[in-house]
Amino acid sequence: MKLPPFDYACPATLAEAVALLASHGDAKPIAGGQSLMPMLAFRMASPTLLVDLRKLPDLNRISIADDGVQLGAMVRWRDIEDDVRLRAAHPPLAAAIAHVAHYQIRNRGTVGGSLAHADPAAEMPGVALTCDAEIAVTGAAGRRVIPARDFFLGPLTTALAPDEIIVEVRLPAWPARRRWGFQEFSRRRGDFALAGVALFYDEDADGKAVNAHAGAIGVADTPVRLTGVEQALNGCAVNEATIAAAARAASADVDPPDDIHANAAYRRALVGTLTERALIASAAI
Amino acid sequence: MSVQFTVNGKAAAVDVEARMTLADCLRQHLRLTGTHLGCEHGVCGACTVIVDGAAMRSCLMLAVQAEGSEVVTVEGLSNDAELTPLQTAFRKHHALQCGFCTPGIITTAHALLSEEPYCDADRIREVLSGNLCRCTGYVSIIDAVLEAREAYQNADGGAR
Amino acid sequence: MKNTFIGSPVERREDLRFLRGRGTYVDDLAPENLLHAVILRSSVAHGRITSIDASAALQVPGVHSVITAKDMPGGPPIIPMRLQPLPEFKPFEQPVIAHTKLRYVGEPIAVVLASSIAIGEDALEKIAVEIEPIPAVANWEVAARNQSLLFEEPGTNRSLVFHARKGDADAVFRDAPYTRRERLRTGRHYGLTMEPRGVMAEWDAGSGKLIVSGAAKVPFFNRRILAKQIGLPEDAIEMVENDVGGGYGARGEFYSEDFLIPFAARQVNRPVKWIEDRRENLMAMNHARESEADIEIACARDGTILGLRGEVHTDMGAYMRTNGAVGARNVAQFLAGPYRVPHVSIDSSLWMTNKTPVGTYRGPGRFEANFFLERLLDIVADDLGVDRVDLRRRNLVSSSEMPYAIASVQPTDAKDEYDSGDYRAALERCLTEFRWDDKAKLQGALIDGRYHGLAVVCFIEGGAAGPKETARLAVNEDGTISLYMGTSSVGQGVETVFAQIAADALEIPMDRIRHVYHGSTTYVSDGYGAYHSRSTVMGGSAVLDAAANFQAAIRDAGAKRLGCDPSAIGIAEDKFTGPGGNSLPLAELAGLSAEGAFLNKRHTYSYGAHAAHVTVDAKLGQVQIVDYLVVQDVGRAVNPLMLRGQVIGSLVQGLGGAMLEHLQYDEQGQFLTGSLADYLLPTATDFPNVRCIVLEDHPSPINPLGAKGAGEGGIIAAGGAMANAVANALRSFGAQPRQLPLTPTYLWELVQAGQREAAE
């Protein structure tokens, strides 16, 4: 399982990196390599050039401001874990990332790599989609910002052009009193989830849920929004009946695949169960 | 491509193909065969080395990416004279059988205890969940790492 | 000096190198001028090869040559059966490389020799193989239709039926007051070793010698096969065992590569090394365990077992290979487990399918048998309203019945008997230590969203397969002593165990035994290897014999030097002593050596019980272990520290097979679990709450150590215990798991089915 042949470049600036990607037909960025290297080892990818992003300045910054949380593309899982501010600044981010992979992988795997890799069961894309994140990218044609809802197109497929590099992901500001839940289930700790659910809502003066957001991973070609759940929550007090209705809506919202780890019917039920549990957790916050 | 980095405190300069992993470079070019390959796709942890203080899978890293880094392998955590406290605890608890997973577990445990010398059994299990061992069933490994913590602790509650 | 190393938790010698990263595994060898072998494997399950074109591969810079069946004059040699070499199996044996037909995904087609593995793999992609597909036989039920045949000549996909018989089962079933029939299945999994396999061969054309590194388990036997296949005398071949990263029954059998790599080295007259990668390992190393039972039990109303009958169907994969029949035989012979079953009739069919061939994996057939029977017993207890524990107490073979004859198997005419022990005592000890009575009230209870379940099951483990093992002791130049063994290491720590035994027998400190050599054909005249939990018992007993001969030799030689009677000579540390305080350094006798052997036709049976306390989240289908205890009586534990390691290690492997590990194929025989992200091994977080107690209450009467083989006790009963504990937890749903592994999907489906039934 040795890697196929390729060239390697480690540019010092973003402009150089983009130029390298643009001038090679079949070049690929490499960030942490924790998804790309296994793909290469199985020869499921065979780029002619790898463009290492590790020397690019400023891509590993985490900034927390009034307008939200910004994570540079080269921020590692480990950095998110270590930054205690994030637990308040964006609780579901911290909660979701706690499920990603293992110690050694967390020392290298990055936010940008995960978004670009777009594994349908990965946590970061799920959080980005559920939280209406924006993904800032730079390419030969310049900078643009892609809303998460337009970013994930299929399994391992995104809206990125071949010469585009993710620079940062922006999560909108998180009000302190917002209610949220994140639940996932995997066969073993650190494995990709059989399914996962992230959700949050605010409460109006009457204690009814407003602005409900819910999303799921592991149940489709991309992370998905659970619009039925959002509808079931908006305008309702989050009580037992609402939770039950939302859980049913979650199962109805998804059409999951069969695979070697779980079948479709199980996954459909699982999304309902996880939604129920996430809502129970949200009410207890 | 030529790469320079330090391995176990010594400068190393090697000429490698871009596609060579750090694991293969350590094993083939530097003959540090303590770093083992159990899967070459990032799951088993046998290839774990410490790069700039952090435990990493050397099969998921290119040798050229180690440029300028400080790499520590199991050989670098050993000496001829005696077993280190971590190694001693492994031996005492019979935390290894065939020994194939052992280097990756020693490097991982060393990195963990250096950072978190007061970690509890749950944390040790969580961290070691990225290292597969087929022989021991893990119980003895966890006991050994728990016991070795003391050597990484300072009287004032900090790390050594 | 009287030693007591035997029985002490002596720390291992091996650890000193392993902990420092100084072990030498086969991939650590890198002689000058080495070529790397990479193997092209079939990507289809069943097909006919119409052409192989390697010309483009040969153009890749760095590629030296490509070897196919065409390069073997007279066609590729066949891998013979090592155990149960029955004539019936002949037509189903495997050629070392495919030449006309492909029968499983992963079957070798060509060997590329290149200056690096990476270049070899580049070349693989350039070999064009044309294949005419044939409908795949993806499981035993399809095989039984005999429509698509793997082998045309025998005209059937069934290579054999083993018949296990005792008493007259059909007669008992005619009049039985109670019978119950069940279909139960175990999943395909395997003895994955963390170190993949590897072979390195060096051919010296001048001396006509072939050195093969990477040997394990049964090097002497494999040398015999290789010598014949490659056309060399046995003594021209040296098999070298390096450090071995796990065996578990699977490593060290004769595989295709054990011929292909030496053959290649001889062809090109250069050292050739092949290191299996993990993806290959998943489809090339022996698979195991996939078996389905359709069995029926007859009981008296009080739960006394009267008889057992039925059929077992084992999915053998594509070829009958070396020890592949052992599981299917054992499952029939040991279906009754440690219980008194007077009448047995089991037919065990071996079905050829388009999957990786099977071989033994730790506890072969016994894991399956234990799951089948123990599952059935809990169902019986429910039916009859008998307490599950009492049912077992009532039926365990008692110590007064020893030796106890079990079913014999045809056509191998395998008769066997349990040697000794008090099975009931081990069960009671397990219940007490587990605090069964305190926990009993938890059965089925729903606490904080999780259902609690308990189970206790009993097992026996066979060990110490004969016929023989050998050992040799020799005095080194520096007066230390070396021990040379015919058995092998597969990572269990035999160096330490044998040094303990030798030091005790010679009454010298352990560090006087400088080296324990094992596993290589150069060290002793013959050897049988590491399988069937035999190394310690057989090898250890051979060490005792060698020690006695060695002492005698030293006495004779010493008597000549010191001019006294041999009986006056003693050994003390680095000296041999005579009367009147006379002594000379042992180094004076450098080169002196003596061999010993142990012969044995009977098997030891260690035994015990597993108790499990689990909780189940019925909505997730997720199982957690609250407490799991194995109690095993091993007769005598030479090294209790290492024995505990064997028990816990094998237990967690068993839990993997019960809960996680599953080699999966689709209907076309396409292999679906080609990575460690697909094939799930237990990790450190999966099964934390496991413990064991090792008993030495009943030494084996059939060897001088009193030891019983004990490397499998943890694995054998894990499937039965977990399935029963889960059934107990989910009893309010009427859930009866009938297959392994107990995946979340499967358990969720059982719960759903129970809920639907309750609603109707």
Ligand SMILES: Cc1cc2nc3c(=O)[nH]c(=O)nc-3n(C[C@H](O)[C@H](O)[C@H](O)COP(=O)(O)OP(=O)(O)OC[C@H]3O[C@@H](n4cnc5c(N)ncnc54)[C@H](O)[C@@H]3O)c2cc1C
């Ligand atoms: C055993 C194992 C278990 C894992 N478990 C999980 C898990 O549970 N959950 C989970 O989410 N992940 C898991 N991962 C994946 C891990 O989190 C990866 O680190 C992550 O998905 C990719 O990040 P990376 O930085 O390593 O990306 P890389 O591997 O470097 O790159 C991945 C892809 O993204 C592209 N890319 C990288 N960075 C950029 C960028 N800035 N702009 C544009 N393209 C870019 C690359 O070209 C490549 O195609 C696991 C990995 C392993 C090996």
Ligand code: FES
């Ligand atoms: S060899 Fe690197 S993780 Fe397995």
Ligand code: FES
């Ligand atoms: S000691 Fe053998 S794999 Fe861990």
